[in-house]
Amino acid sequence: MxxxxxxxxxxxxxxxxxxxxxxxxxxxxxxxxxxxxxxxxxxxxxxxxxxxxxxxxxxxxxxxxxxxxxxxxxxLPDMPPEIMDMILSADSMPYLKLTQKAKESGISPETLNKVIDILIDGLKK
Structure with a gap:
């Protein structure tokens, strides 16, 4: 048992x-x-x-x-495994806090995604 x-x-x-x-x-x-x-x-x-x-x-x-x-x-059993793994990862806390801050500030996921894309493009140059 x-x-x-x-x-x-x-x-x-x-x-x-x-x-x-x-x-x-x-x-x-x-x-x-x-x-x-x-x-x-x-x-x-x-x-x-x-x-x-x-x-x-x-x-x-x-x-x-x-x-x-x-x-x-x-x-939350329906959460995608890769997201769950990221949430449970010990080094993810700073990223989760940034996400929370963006949400509390009223930044939409679409806007946040655009900002991240701009940052990624800037780092590639």
């Missing part, structure tokens, strides 16, 4: 497009242990292991610790 932790781990691994073997290499947690967690055969998992898995999957460790914690992928 799969646990909430197991389901969360498997879902996040799939979102990151990783096999259990790849996650094992990234996290330092054995493939067999990852599969035991995912299938619910191992319910008690140490904070150290959870931290390693969270770091490898680029999520906050509390996502695994809090039963009702959810990710944008669960709240």
């Amino acid at each position: 799969t646990t909430k932790l197991g389901t969360k781990l498997r879902n996040m691994r799939k979102i990151r497009d990783l096999t259990a073997e790849e996650l094992s290499k990234l996290s330092g947690v054995s493939r067999s242990y990852i599969l035991l967690i995912e299938t619910g055969k191992r319910e008690e998992v140490s904070n150290k292991v959870l931290s390693k898995l969270a770091k490898a999957l680029r999520v906050d460790v509390n996502y695994f610790k809090i039963d009702d914690a959810s990710l944008p992928t669960e709240v």
Whole structure:
């Protein structure tokens, strides 16, 4: 029987497009242990292991610790995977803040796109 932790781990691994073997290499947690967690055969998992898995999957460790914690992928399941990956990426915060600032300033997506195109063209010269 799969646990909430197991389901969360498997879902996040799939979102990151990783096999259990790849996650094992990234996290330092054995493939067999990852599969035991995912299938619910191992319910008690140490904070150290959870931290390693969270770091490898680029999520906050509390996502695994809090039963009702959810990710944008669960709240917004129809979002394109490349956008979701960008949102979940640790280095995306400055870009997300710029997008928020543009929206709050009333700048339309079309105008923002034109400004970015102008900047890109200027950088090419």
